Amino acid sequence: MVKEPRVGRVKTRLGKDIGMIPAVWWYRHQTKSLIKRLQDPKWILSLAITPDISVSNRKVWPAHIFRQAQGRGDLGQRMTNLLRRGPPGPVCIIGSDIPSVSKNHIKHAFKMLNESEWVFGPAQDGGFWLVGAKRVSALPLVLFKGVQWSTQNALKDSLSSVPNGRIALIDRLRDIDTGADL
Numbered sequence: 001m002v003k004e005p006r007v008g009r010v011k012t013r014l015g016k017d018i019g020m021i022p023a024v025w026w027y028r029h030q031t032k033s034l035i036k037r038l039q040d041p042k043w044i045l046s047l048a049i050t051p052d053i054s055v056s057n058r059k060v061w062p063a064h065i066f067r068q069a070q071g072r073g074d075l076g077q078r079m080t081n082l083l084r085r086g087p088p089g090p091v092c093i094i095g096s097d098i099p100s101v102s103k104n105h106i107k108h109a110f111k112m113l114n115e116s117e118w119v120f121g122p123a124q125d126g127g128f129w130l131v132g133a134k135r136v137s138a139l140p141l142v143l144f145k146g147v148q149w150s151t152q153n154a155l156k157d158s159l160s161s162v163p164n165g166r167i168a169l170i171d172r173l174r175d176i177d178t179g180a181d182l
Contacts, residue, residue: 117133
């Protein structure tokens with residue numbers, strides 16, 4: 001999941017600490033590095049972009065990578081829709097502001113989906129940087145209901161919101177939200 005790197009639309013909490021233009025510069029380079037680092041023939045890498053209109057922006061997003069709109073709704077609704085629209089089989093969604101994520105983290109997440117129905121990658125701040133679903137049957141209509149996004153309770157609330165089933169947790173990584181995180 002990525003946001004179009006525009007001043008005032010992306011990394012605004014980071015921008016309050018380091019300036020809005022440097023925050024956008026950091027995000028642009030972070031997403032470029034992330035895309036390059038995570039390309040692998042073992043999976044299909046695609047970008048879920050917001051705002052939806054920026055999907056066709058060829059100046060920002062590589063033309064060779066599949067792009068799709070995130071759609072409407074809060075973060076939980078958009079992730080639910082992406083999980084449902086993904087190709088057959090297991091699917092993982094990651095955030096775009098985790099500098100230490102590697103192919104090995106993604107491989108580990110998919111491996112855990114062999115044994116579990118859900119996988120989460122916890123973040124240091126109480127949120128999560130990855131959610132994955134096995135998708136062997138239809139996903140429930142309501143996921144991520146009542147989650148307090150951008151709080152230390154986001155992971156706990158999300159775990160409570162998914163249906164009963166086997167949930168695996170993988171590596172805890174740091175996302176970049178503020179100057180202190182950076």
